[in-house]
Amino acid sequence: MDKVLIRQLKVETVIGIYEWEKKIHQTLLIDLDMAWDNRLAAATDDYQHALCYETVSNRLSALITEKPIELIETVAEMVASCLQNEFNVQWVKVVVMKPGAVPHASSVGVEIERGHI
Numbered sequence: 001m002d003k004v005l006i007r008q009l010k011v012e013t014v015i016g017i018y019e020w021e022k023k024i025h026q027t028l029l030i031d032l033d034m035a036w037d038n039r040l041a042a043a044t045d046d047y048q049h050a051l052c053y054e055t056v057s058n059r060l061s062a063l064i065t066e067k068p069i070e071l072i073e074t075v076a077e078m079v080a081s082c083l084q085n086e087f088n089v090q091w092v093k094v095v096v097m098k099p100g101a102v103p104h105a106s107s108v109g110v111e112i113e114r115g116h117i
């Protein structure tokens with residue numbers, strides 16, 4: 001399966017369940033595996049046939065920072081839905097990490113897969 005990958009997309013946003021978290025920005029790091037047939041883009045060397053990782057990154061950053069969110073699970077679902085509905089990605093793996101959320105863990109996070117090939 002061909003994929004387009006984004007690693008460690010850094011998003012600073014209001015995220016968390018506690019009152020103190022609703023007053024600050026925290027960092028999320030997002031990894032994406034997006035199924036995409038890259039053969040046409042490669043054969044034509046034409047950007048029009050590529051899934052643009054820059055466009056995807058910008059759209060997701062805007063989406064996630066639109067409003068405060070409590071759970072990183074919600075972020076993961078929003079990201080997967082956006083990729084399926086707006087970018088026609090048939091299958092996606094989304095990993096959302098929240099470094100620093102738990103003092104004795106280097107990071108914590110969730111992983112989901114949505115769609116099928």
Ligand SMILES: Nc1nc2c(c(=O)[nH]1)N=C([C@H](O)[C@@H](O)CO)CN2
Pocket residue numbers: 015016017018021070071072073098101102
């Ligand atoms: N499964 C989850 N557990 C927790 C979340 C979360 O988003 N998903 N969030 C918190 C707090 O916001 C935490 O990050 C504060 O340190 C706790 N557990």
